[in-house]
Amino acid sequence: GTFNLRGCLSLDGMNIWPARRGLVGGILDRHPADVLCFQEMLWPNLRYVRRRLPGFRYHIGNPSGRAVGVYNAIFWRSSAHLRLEESGGFWLAEDSTRRTTSWGAKLPRTATWVRLKSNAGQ
Numbered sequence: 001g002t003f004n005l006r007g008c009l010s011l012d013g014m015n016i017w018p019a020r021r022g023l024v025g026g027i028l029d030r031h032p033a034d035v036l037c038f039q040e041m042l043w044p045n046l047r048y049v050r051r052r053l054p055g056f057r058y059h060i061g062n063p064s065g066r067a068v069g070v071y072n073a074i075f076w077r078s079s080a081h082l083r084l085e086e087s088g089g090f091w092l093a094e095d096s097t098r099r100t101t102s103w104g105a106k107l108p109r110t111a112t113w114v115r116l117k118s119n120a121g122q
């Protein structure tokens with residue numbers, strides 16, 4: 001599954017992160033998955049999700065922000081017999097090897113990837 005967290009620094013009135021995190025936890029509890037991908041994850045989001053998903057490993061990828069690290073993290077359930085083979089990331093820009101903007105984007109955008117292998121039955 002995928003989940004856009006919208007970080008935790010936005011001044012979203014009644015939808016500010018402390019008010020949303022319980023909703024995020026409830027969704028994680030009601031919809032279990034072996035692989036979860038998160039957009040716009042900042043360190044407070046990461047700490048919360050790690051506590052909610054203790055049986056998971058994760059890769060956070062490259063930060064998109066300069067002053068504040070904004071990540072697109074991927075979590076996978078270690079008990080699902082998934083093993084990390086490779087991981088990486090790139091910037092969504094004409095030059096994907098460096099943090100830059102392209103195609104009219106105001107901020108740098110990143111993509112994170114992992115290659116997982118199932119070792120079930122081995």
